[in-house]
Amino acid sequence: MLSNDLTAMLQIDYPIIQAPMAGGITTPELVSCVSEHGALGSIGAGYMTPQSLRQHIKDVQKRTSNPFSVNVFVPNTFNVSEEEVEASVNQLRPIRKALGVEGGNPSLPTPASMKRNFEEQINVILEEKVPICSFTFGFPPEEVVAELKKENVILMGTATTVNEAILLESKGMDMIIIQGSEAGGHRGHFLAERDQSLIGLMSLIPQVSDHVTVPVIAAGGIMDARGLVAARYLGASAVQMGTAFLTCAESGAHPTYKEAILNANEDDIVLTQAFSGKWARGIKNTFIDDMKGYTSVPPFPVQNTLTSAIRKASADQYNPAYMSLWTGQNPRLATDLSAATFIQHLVQEVKVITR
Template structure:
């Protein structure tokens, strides 16, 4: 039951993919341990330079002989409006004071360089013979897809709607991750607007399955064997799990981040643009609640992401959860402290019990 075209394609024992969480969570050791336990480890490379990505790929290769993948952010066009940036800098000065860090004025060219060359990252993936590359925030160009196919790189897109999934199939990617509204972290919509992209996973899976022929991977609120079986029954071939892996012992997530999820209640997550300028789901805190009043004036991604960078960093250094981006899915109350090995075993054992009782 748990063996299918996606496990064969990706070389997995189990139809489980560790979500590529950028920002330091997916350490080399963490990714390798996931792959060594029969699932697919993924490097979240969205904020890595080409040099950093190359170094991490080589580290992972030293720790596992199994397949692993890299996830890249597809660059989007964005505008830098000086008056908008100046107004946001003034607003954020209050939080610099709260954290007792120097007030700074972010220089615009820094924002313009926020995406380390995407094409350089693509070249690193090819040169280092990474078997699998997934994409978020959009789809690669025909030229990039041609290069990846030439070097036999398996490609996976990320969609939040049927329209986006169809576009991913049309450009000839090998599989599609469908991200339900329950998912933690950044929303992956690129053709649909924010409201249109907020489709629950159990509704989204069958809609996409009925409209594409490539394998579908389900993401959003899946924490255990029940979620895996539900996704498979609706037609997906695998699941991508983020929050469940984030609280594992080997995860590189900040301890404050882990504790916030482990002690959360059912209604503690919220969608926000406060930290990065792009809609994302995370644990409620002071920064999110206060910035809600300024939602309309928040610059888009990646501008806001750079403007809040020093605040997020200082907050993490001070173990202060009130100004950290504590990304989490809606099923956070099911999170546990356990090893990666135990998480994967537990999910598969529960899925098998469910299957045997059907």
Template sequence: MWKNTEVARRLGLAVPIIQGPFGGAISSVDLVVAVCESGGLGSFGAHHLDANGIGDVASRIRARTSGPFALNLWIPLDDADDPRIDDAAFARNAQLLQPYLSELGLQIPQRPKRFAPPYAEQIEAVLAARPAVFSFVFGVPSQSVLKRCRALGIVTFGAATTVDEAITLEQAGVDMIVATGFEAGGHRVSFLRAAEESLTGTFSLVPQVADAVRIPVVAAGGIADARGIAAALALGAQGVQIGTAFLACTESNADSTHREMLFSPDARYTGLTRVFSGRLARGIRNRLMNQLQAHAAQIAPYPIQNWLTGMMKKAAAGQERSDLMSLWCGQSAPLLTHRDARSLMAALVKETSLITGGWASNS
């Protein structure tokens, strides 16, 4: 039976469906709770939060559901935890965005002391919160962190975009692999090679990873309906992670303009870009993406570019300017039909059971 996989058994889930964690403040407690209460694993992307914020989110989730949930962090890649940049370089990077800031009535911001919360404080907060799952992207936590997770009974999920990354995660002692195909919306979470050199599709990646490692594999990228779930399980996955379909639900913290764009014809046209954050990510093509792509060499690295565009994206959302927003979106968005997380979960479970039941009756 498709529901009774190693992922579901290990985490105590009714179904092996995992809600993808969203960064940039578009995760929400409401969405996590809705997925958990529907038998899946809700996830909260916490990389934008400081230690107090992480503790508060975990407390609010636990106040509303007894189900297991995941907290997700970004492992510092290169010097991302505290990048060094002088005032002149910062000014050059900011100047590239000046015309768009002006359109939104904004001034070029002053350089902050830090561009993101310290990872060391974030990881301590996650361990103190003790979620059922600690999921992470852009690398591998230290051995000391993984050892503490095991001692606390926290299951670890590491994201891999290549077979080599999956093997590295397994060798480090990570419990489960999220094999992420390039169809996925949002950031490409590669860490061994450049993201542009790690663009394997889900249909190719999942069976190769399943063959290469002994730990459970969760398929991610381009899965938006029951057909995708059934296909992933047939390829050797023990569970699925779904992002865009949950992002489109009213319970997510995505702006209403963003959610509506996911149901529009524009969602057929996505692209990979570093324009919005300084790291390669998939979103709906819009004016900002298209115009700044010609200036790719001038775009600041993450998290500097992410910080620079942060206030701009917030203002654009408030003014319903989809042309200046980051509209994260996977390639299967044209398959979306549900706008409510509980309805989506119910449909996924019912329709996957029908498909896999058909397999059994035809065997």
């Protein structure tokens, strides 16, 4: 139950992966602690500049010689009009005023700038000899796959449906992370729309396992040994846990964010695209309520950029009302343990359940 072909391939002791949560959560302390204690730590590089990513990797490498992974967002094309941007700016203006956010609008990302950042991130991963790379929001170009495989980098893709998993395997992914509808944060779907991609993890695991030959990693709502054991029995080779590590002591999540999760119930969790323009699961708050009347927002990453100052100001003021409080559907199971203690307890509980 605690060792298999996947753990051997990744050179880890336990089939446990700390999810690569972007936005400053995956500190070098968290990633290295997870890797030092037998699981796989992951850097969430989605919003990092290449320079920041390089420093982050070096900081992890100083703390551990064990394997860890880096996750990057696959850049997608997007179109946004000046009218859409202006409409969103107008919607957000009263909130900016209430929070005291001053200054003009930030420089907006373009498909070209996102592609350039992705390519530079890949170069950093290669230059710093990161052993494992995972992808979200699609699959990387063929030449990127070839370049990474040439350097023996293990590749993981993220799927929300069986068809996405099959496609990712055909594109050269060595392992498939399957994201159930329970998962917190951004939805990783890229073939179908949101409604067609909200498959529960317990239904998704056996179906994907029956249709791909590479190892399957289960993600979404797994918070303890019961979830890990269930996922393994259904056909997953490992689990990826996000919210469970987000509230750990070493996580870079804001204290207000951690507190919100530790005090949330399952019926507080909703899907929204108001913060970023991409569907994501988190705790319902004032911002989500205020944005309900708007049926359209600019696509990701434009809306994400437009709301960045609001989210930062809200965090700076320790005010959860306008923060993006991403979390999965099992917040009642969250703890505030250290990552090391959490892993130790998790492994011990698995042994008890499966003895």
